Amino acid sequence: MNKEKKWIGFKEIVLIALLTVLGIVIQLVISMPFAAVPHLMMFIAVAIIMVVCGPIYVLMLNKSRRLGTVFLFGGLQALYYVIIGQAFIAVTYLLFGIIGECIMLGDGYANPKRIGLSYILYSACYILGSYLPYIFLADQYIENMSAMGMSEQSINAMMNLYTPFTILLAVISSCIFASIGAYVGYRMMKKHFNPAGVM
Amino acid sequence: MIKLSGITFRYAGAAHESESLKDINLTVNAGECILLTGKSGCGKTTLTRVLNGLCPKFYEGELSGEYLLAGNDTNELPVNEIGRTVGSVFQDPRSQFFCTNTTDEIVFSMESHAYSQADMTRRLESLWEILPIQHLLERRIFNLSSGEKQKIAIASVCAAEPKVLILDEPSANLDADATEQLAALLERLKRRGHTIIISEHRIHYLMNIVDRMLVLDNGRIYREYTKEEAVGLAENELLQLGLRKLIQPRFIPLAPAKPGIMPAAISEKIYLQKGNSQILQGLDMRVFAGEITAITGSNGAGKTTICKVLTGVEKENSGTVCYGGTILKPKERIRNSYLVQQDTDYQLYAATVMQELLIGLKETPDIRKQACMYLEKLNLTEFRDRHPASLSGGQKQRVLIAAALLRNRQLIVLDEPTSGLDGMHMRLTAELLSSMAADGKTIILITHDMELIDSCVTRIYHVGEGKIANEYRIH
Amino acid sequence: MESYNELPGIHSHISKIAAQPTSADDLHKIISYAGIDCRVRLFAILAATLPSFLLKSEITLLIMAVFVVVWLCVLRQIRTAIIFTVIYAAFYLLQRINVTDMAIGSILMVLSIFRRFMLTAFIAMPLGKAPTGVLISSLSKMHVPRQVTIALAVMFRFMPTVAEEYNAIRSSQKFRGIGISGWGLLRHPVRSYETILVPLLIRTTKIADELSASAILRGASVEGEVSSFRTVRLTHADCICLIIIAILSAGLLALDLLWR
Numbered sequence: 047m048n049k050e051k052k053w054i055g056f057k058e059i060v061l062i063a064l065l066t067v068l069g070i071v072i073q074l075v076i077s078m079p080f081a082a083v084p085h086l087m088m089f090i091a092v093a094i095i096m097v098v099c100g101p102i103y104v105l106m107l108n109k110s111r112r113l114g115t116v117f118l119f120g121g122l123q124a125l126y127y128v129i130i131g132q133a134f135i136a137v138t139y140l141l142f143g144i145i146g147e148c149i150m151l152g153d154g155y156a157n158p159k160r161i162g163l164s165y166i167l168y169s170a171c172y173i174l175g176s177y178l179p180y181i182f183l184a185d186q187y188i189e190n191m192s193a194m195g196m197s198e199q200s201i202n203a204m205m206n207l208y209t210p211f212t213i214l215l216a217v218i219s220s221c222i223f224a225s226i227g228a229y230v231g232y233r234m235m236k237k238h239f240n241p242a243g244v245m
Numbered sequence: 246m247i248k249l250s251g252i253t254f255r256y257a258g259a260a261h262e263s264e265s266l267k268d269i270n271l272t273v274n275a276g277e278c279i280l281l282t283g284k285s286g287c288g289k290t291t292l293t294r295v296l297n298g299l300c301p302k303f304y305e306g307e308l309s310g311e312y313l314l315a316g317n318d319t320n321e322l323p324v325n326e327i328g329r330t331v332g333s334v335f336q337d338p339r340s341q342f343f344c345t346n347t348t349d350e351i352v353f354s355m356e357s358h359a360y361s362q363a364d365m366t367r368r369l370e371s372l373w374e375i376l377p378i379q380h381l382l383e384r385r386i387f388n389l390s391s392g393e394k395q396k397i398a399i400a401s402v403c404a405a406e407p408k409v410l411i412l413d414e415p416s417a418n419l420d421a422d423a424t425e426q427l428a429a430l431l432e433r434l435k436r437r438g439h440t441i442i443i444s445e446h447r448i449h450y451l452m453n454i455v456d457r458m459l460v461l462d463n464g465r466i467y468r469e470y471t472k473e474e475a476v477g478l479a480e481n482e483l484l485q486l487g488l489r490k491l492i493q494p495r496f497i498p499l500a501p502a503k504p505g506i507m508p509a510a511i512s513e514k515i516y517l518q519k520g521n522s523q524i525l526q527g528l529d530m531r532v533f534a535g536e537i538t539a540i541t542g543s544n545g546a547g548k549t550t551i552c553k554v555l556t557g558v559e560k561e562n563s564g565t566v567c568y569g570g571t572i573l574k575p576k577e578r579i580r581n582s583y584l585v586q587q588d589t590d591y592q593l594y595a596a597t598v599m600q601e602l603l604i605g606l607k608e609t610p611d612i613r614k615q616a617c618m619y620l621e622k623l624n625l626t627e628f629r630d631r632h633p634a635s636l637s638g639g640q641k642q643r644v645l646i647a648a649a650l651l652r653n654r655q656l657i658v659l660d661e662p663t664s665g666l667d668g669m670h671m672r673l674t675a676e677l678l679s680s681m682a683a684d685g686k687t688i689i690l691i692t693h694d695m696e697l698i699d700s701c702v703t704r705i706y707h708v709g710e711g712k713i714a715n716e717y718r719i720h
Numbered sequence: 721m722e723s724y725n726e727l728p729g730i731h732s733h734i735s736k737i738a739a740q741p742t743s744a745d746d747l748h749k750i751i752s753y754a755g756i757d758c759r760v761r762l763f764a765i766l767a768a769t770l771p772s773f774l775l776k777s778e779i780t781l782l783i784m785a786v787f788v789v790v791w792l793c794v795l796r797q798i799r800t801a802i803i804f805t806v807i808y809a810a811f812y813l814l815q816r817i818n819v820t821d822m823a824i825g826s827i828l829m830v831l832s833i834f835r836r837f838m839l840t841a842f843i844a845m846p847l848g849k850a851p852t853g854v855l856i857s858s859l860s861k862m863h864v865p866r867q868v869t870i871a872l873a874v875m876f877r878f879m880p881t882v883a884e885e886y887n888a889i890r891s892s893q894k895f896r897g898i899g900i901s902g903w904g905l906l907r908h909p910v911r912s913y914e915t916i917l918v919p920l921l922i923r924t925t926k927i928a929d930e931l932s933a934s935a936i937l938r939g940a941s942v943e944g945e946v947s948s949f950r951t952v953r954l955t956h957a958d959c960i961c962l963i964i965i966a967i968l969s970a971g972l973l974a975l976d977l978l979w980r
Contacts, residue, residue, distance in 0.1 A: 056941035057303070059867055061928040063874035068924055071882045081834070082827040098913065105921055122871055129847065131769045131840025186774070191832070193776040237596045238918050242634035243258070244925050303933050328937035340930040343940070345877050348750055349853030352949040356853065357939035359947045366747055383750060387880060401938070558891045576901070579894045590923050591888040594898075594915035604915070605897035634922050648896065 054118060058110035065106045066122045069099050084207055088177070088216045093223040096169050100227025101234040103165050108235065109245060111155040116146040116164055120171075138175030142168055162228035169224035173216045180208035246409065246440050247273040247296065252310035254291060254300055264291045267464040269310070275408070278431070278441040278454050280475075283461035284487040284667045285637055289444040292461065293411050296442065298327035315408065329358065332407035336414045336665075338394035347384045347397050354405040368404055375433040376400055390545050392423040399430070409440045416447050417664050420543045420693050424450050446667050447694075449491045452476050460486055487669035493695045509534040509687035510582075510656055515554055515564035524550045525561070528712045532704075534655070537678055537688040539698050542708035548691045549587075551708065552658045555689070556582040568656065582656040583649035587664065589641040593633040598625060601633050602648050612651070619647040623677065639670040646677065657681065658689040663697050675700035753851075753950040756795055757958045758858035760965075761847045764791060765840065767969040771976075772839045780976040781835070782812075787968055788842055794961075795846040804842045811835050848876045857948035870940070874931070889919050 054062070073095050080091035107115055120143025127136040146164040154160040180187055184205065191201050239245055252269040266288050273279055281289045294300040301308040302324045312319045319327055332354075335341050344350040351372075355365045373379060378400050381393055389397065395415065402410065412431075416424045428450045435441055435454060443451060448458070458475040460468040468486070470478070476491065483490055508531040517525040524547045532538045540548045553559040555566060557578025565572050568581055586592060595601040602616045620626045623643045628636060633644055642662055649657050659678075663671040671694065679701045682688050692698060698705060705717035768784075775781050785808050792801035811831040847855075852873050859869040890899065898915055899905035905912040935941070954962075 054867075056870070056936055057929075057932040059871050060874055060932040060935070061925065063871040064878055064924050064928045064931075065921075066871075067875045067878050068882060068920065071879070082830045084830070098917065101917060101921060105925070109925065118867070118871060121868070122875065125868075125872065126875075128769075129765055129844045131765065131772055131837070131844070133769055189776060190773075190836075193778070234914075234918070238632065238634075239921070241596070241632035242922055243632075244634070244922055245258075297937055299933055299937070303936065324936055325939045325942050328939060331937075333934070333937050335930060335934055337930065340927045341934040343873070343877065343931065343935050344852035345849075346851035346853065348949070349851050352853065353935075353940070354938035356946050356949055357942055359945050361947060362751065362949065362951070365947075365949050366751070369747065379746075405938070553891075556895075558894065579900060580897075583895050584892065586888075586892050588888070590926065591885070591919055592892040594893070594896075594919055604911075652896075654895075 052113055054110060054112045054114040058112055058115065059118065061110055062106060062115055062118050063122065065102050066119055066126075069102050070123065070126055072098060072102075084204060088173075088207070088212070089219055092169070092173065092216065092220045095172075096220055096223040097227040097230055100165065100224070100229070100231035102231075103168070104161060104228060104231025104235060105239060105244075107150075107155055107161050107164075113147065113150070113155075115155070116150055117143040119143065120146060120168075134179045135175035138171045138178075142171035158228075158232060162225060165228045165231075166221045166224045169220040169227075170217050173213065173220050177208055177213050177216065180205070181210060181213070184208075246275040246277075246315055247271070248311075248313040249295075250311045250313075252295060252308070252312060254295055254306055254308045256291075256300075256304060256306040264288055265306075265464050266291050266295065269295075269464075269466060271459070271466065273409075273440060273442065275440050276435065276438050277456045278435050278451075279443070280448060280451055280455040280458040281442065281444040281461060282446065282448055282458065282488060282667075283467065284669055285639060287461040287467075288464040289461055290413065291464070293333070293413055293442065293444050296409075297331045297333045297411055298322070298324045299333075328407075329405070330407055331409040331411060332402035332405065333411045334395075334398050334402050334413065334415060336417060338391070338398040341398050341401075342386045342394075345385060345387075347378075347386055347389075348382045350386065350397055351378075351382075351400045351404050353401060358405060360405075365404075368406060371406075372400060372404055375437065376403065376430060391418045392420070392426075392544055395419065395423075395427075403434070403439075407439075409442065410434065411442045411444075413444050414446065414665065415443065416445065416450065418544075418661075422543055424693075428454060446489060446665070448489060449493060452491060460488070483668065484672075487667050489668040489671065490696050508532060510555065510566065510568050512551075512555055512566045513564055515551075515561045515566070517550060517554060517559065517561050519550075525554065526710060526712055528554075528564070530555075530706060530713055532656075532687050532689055534685055534687045535682055536703045537682050537690065537701050538704045538706060539690045539692055539702040540706050540708055541692065541698075542714075546708045546710070548708050549660060552584060552660060552689065552691060556584040556656070556658055558584060581654065582658065583652065583654040585642065585645045585649065585657070585659045585662065587660045589638065589645065590634075592645055593641060596632060597630045598628045598633055598636075598644055599630065601644055602651050604648075606652070616647075616651055619650050622650075623647050638665045639674070642666075642674070643677070646681075650681070655685070656687045656689070658691075660691045661693070662690065663692065663694045668696075671697055672700060751950050753854055753952060755850070755854070756846070756961055757952065757954055758847060758850050758855050759862060759954065760958045760961050761795075761850065763962055764965050765844050765847065767965050768840050768843045771969055771972050772836050774973060775976045777976060777979045780972055780979065781839075783975075784839055784972055785835075787972075788839055791843060792846070795849075797846060797849060800842065800845055804838065808835060808838060811838075848879065850876075852877060853948065853950060854952060856946075857950065857952040860946070861952065866943075878927075885920060885923060886916070889916055 076095050076098065077087065077091050080087040106119065120139045124136040124139040124143065127133070127139065146167055149160055149164045149167065188201055188205065191204070192198070249269050249271040253267055255265040264286060269292065281292060283289055291300060294304060295308065295312065298319060300306055314327065314330055342350055343353055351369070352365055355368065376396065376399065378396050381389070381397060386394070386397070395418070415427055419427060431441060432454050445451065452472070452475065455475070456472055458470045459466055478491070480490060510532050512528055512530045515525050515528040516523070528551060530551070540551060542548050550559065554561050555578070557573070557575035560575045566578060567573065568578065573581070593601060595604050598620070599616060602619070603612065606612055620629055623646065625640065625643055625647060628640060633641060636644065646657070663674055666674065675697055678688055690697070690702065703718065706713045707715040707717060771784060775784060789801045789805055792804065811834060815831055855876070856869050856873055859872070860866065893915060894900045899912055
């Protein structure tokens with residue numbers, strides 16, 4: 047009987063699915079105003095997303111203290127990105143799901159530090175998944191953009207943005223904001239979710 | 246069919262201390278219809294959760310005592326096994342719907358238990374005989390009315406033909422028509438041999454159907470009445486038990502309001518269209534300060550829309566709304582009125598009750614003192630530092646009313662303020678509203694609660710087809 | 721049906737009943753589900769991924785856009801098709817404008833990336849709109865683990881309601897003086913954040929609890945075989961669709977190569 051209690055059951059699956067939907071919608075809504083301006087998107091939008099979604103992640107992992115939560119969270123997001131046609135990001139999230147779950151093995155779900163760590167990993171994967179393709183498939187992107195009528199100036203401006211160096215900066219920035227987000231998440235748990243009787 | 250012996254249950258975690266059960270002994274025979282009622286917090290919901298197995302297997306806690314279901318010890322059974330015999334219809338159909346399509350929702354239970362297609366078809370056809378929902382098949386659940394949603398929820402649970410049916414406050418969101426239909430349906434289900442257990446505050450519509458009525462108090466069975474005894478209860482006994490009355494009051498039509506008295510708010514020729522339907526068609530309404538006006542009408546007639554337009558949450562297509570003689574735009578209306586909506590979950594944001602009152606206001610010592618005064622007036626002082634989400638439905642309502650009073654809003658509109666409340670709290674609300682009206686405020690209520698109207702309402706507007714159809718007054 | 725007359729207040733429904741299923745034949749029609757199978761819809765999504773990324777010339781992209789509209793119409797999602805056409809056309813035309821200002825110019829250029837994204841996103845809509853029972857049956861036929869199908873079903877079920885929940889929270893906040901206008905929200909970011917997110921999360925966990933309780937009681941957590949009310953199988957129409965989609969996808973890529 048004890049073994050069953052270790053893995054996510056029906057109740058947890060429903061909770062994870064609902065919170066993941068919420069997270070996805072929030073990410074979409076926050077990204078929209080920044081979508082036209084890639085520089086801001088990379089740093090500011092991601093920062094906001096990581097802080098806003100911190101409580102969602104912390105709530106999810108603390109309410110469902112069972113193995114498989116992080117994997118399902120990553121897997122569902124991967125599925126979502128496959129469905130909307132962004133396969134590369136999908137692979138990154140799947141990797142996040144696997145590695146993140148490994149971080150949580152043992153007594154991970156009772157350990158705020160590990161929860162925070164997996165969230166930081168999430169933010170890193172978010173950046174890498176979104177922007178690494180611009181490095182590996184640079185030629186493809188350049189051809190796409192010029193075919194659609196972008197001027198050479200604009201294309202260069204964009205590709206100069208997506209260099210390994212700036213991506214590294216973005217990863218560091220997102221990790222910092224992810225830790226802020228996790229911290230905010232725990233504060234919110236203490237201030238709201240616990241007294242409200244939600245946990 | 247059901248035998249509870251010495252059932253004692255306590256939720257894990259202190260938040261639910263009050264909703265525990267103590268030493269319940271109950272025997273229900275097959276085909277009986279039992280009514281569970283009592284004041285808020287008496288343990289009705291917990292008892293239904295023990296009966297359908299959710300406590301302790303879903304809602305964790307300590308359970309002691311024995312629960313025999315059709316002769317089997319439920320301790321040995323997993324929750325879904327108990328669910329095969331005991332079907333539960335919860336209070337909010339919205340969060341019960343798993344599927345997006347009504348047909349899928351109805352057959353969900355049968356599919357999960359792997360019935361064959363022929364079996365499912367047969368059971369559906371048998372279900373139709375007592376619950377005609379054919380016109381509701383193959384629809385998206387998002388556009389159904391609350392009565393229709395409830396029919397689907399009941400159909401979904403009855404499809405697998407469980408021997409026992411548990412319903413939790415089924416009439417909470419239903420208008421008078423729909424409540425009658427519900428009573429008829431329950432009777433047909435009983436005739437088919439189902440054992441029915443209903444947890445309700447509004448007990449008047451059930452008096453023909455129930456065999457026994459159990460009044461719970463503080464987790465124990467306080468009184469048990471047979472049908473005859475229950476119907477024979479005098480009014481003061483019902484009041485003492487904190488229950489609602491059994492007889493529904495009647496109203497008489499009223500001549501339109503006398504000219505000369507300045508209304509507190511007027512809406513003239515309001516038209517509002519949403520999507521394809523014209524919700525408000527030429528609404529003319531006057532409400533007066535110092536009065537409590539009730540807006541009644543069947544579900545979907547536009548009552549909530551009227552109040553949203555009046556308070557400025559929604560913008561009308563044409564027409565005007567005046568407060569005290571001045572035409573106001575929607576944003577201005579919001580600043581001068583307060584709408585307490587039906588679902589309190591969406592209206593509470595702060596970490597403590599005190600902060601909830603102060604949100605959006607400048608926190609001066611003066612305001613804090615005023616806030617404390619209103620908390621005192623509404624019996625909320627002991628909850629001052631509690632998280633609003635941990636309060637009961639009635640307490641949350643009072644917090645919202647306190648917030649309205651603190652902001653000195655003269656026009657206060659409440660949407661179904663008593664829909665989940667027991668008799669005692671409903672009367673407290675009626676008293677509170679009366680005292681607010683006596684202070685000169687203008688109060689508008691949307692309600693189906695006839696007893697509430699009887700207790701404190703002076704004018705009734707009955708809405709039909711997007712405008713006021715009739716005006717009534719209590720005699 | 722005589723039983724109708726016993727029920728008070730049912731008369732408004734009678735006019736609708738004539739057009740609704742009442743007999744075994746009509747139930748049979750529901751059972752043999754007529755829409756395009758979910759597996760085909762999923763295939764369409766996957767088949768669209770490569771082209772949306774690799775296609776270069778505007779013409780092939782335009783052809784693909786037309787296919788998307790046709791696909792949506794075949795699946796009877798006319799409203800979605802119209803919305804797609806309007807937005808795509810708007811973005812396309814906006815991009816044609818010759819703007820001298822660099823900043824505005826680059827924003828308009830980003831719309832081109834949006835157009836590609838729209839192509840796959842809108843092809844995905846029919847999958848989300850499929851009746852839940854159909855979705856679950858098709859996925860289990862593909863031997864997708866039950867946990868994943870349930871999670872997906874819940875996600876599709878609740879995606880439309882997030883906007884509703886948000887609006888419900890916002891409308892009552894206005895009475896407290898919080899964010900009566902959009903700018904009001906932005907001026908107090910911390911307060912807006914806390915007062916919107918907290919009730920949203922509390923509400924979501926409450927829904928999660930009630931939903932899973934209700935589903936478990938109806939047997940949803942049972943391991944093992946489940947049946948399906950509707951007969952879900954690949955019909956001739958489905959196979960033809962599959963082939964057409966595959967040909968279109970490959971054809972578009974080939975056409976694109978030739979065009980360059």
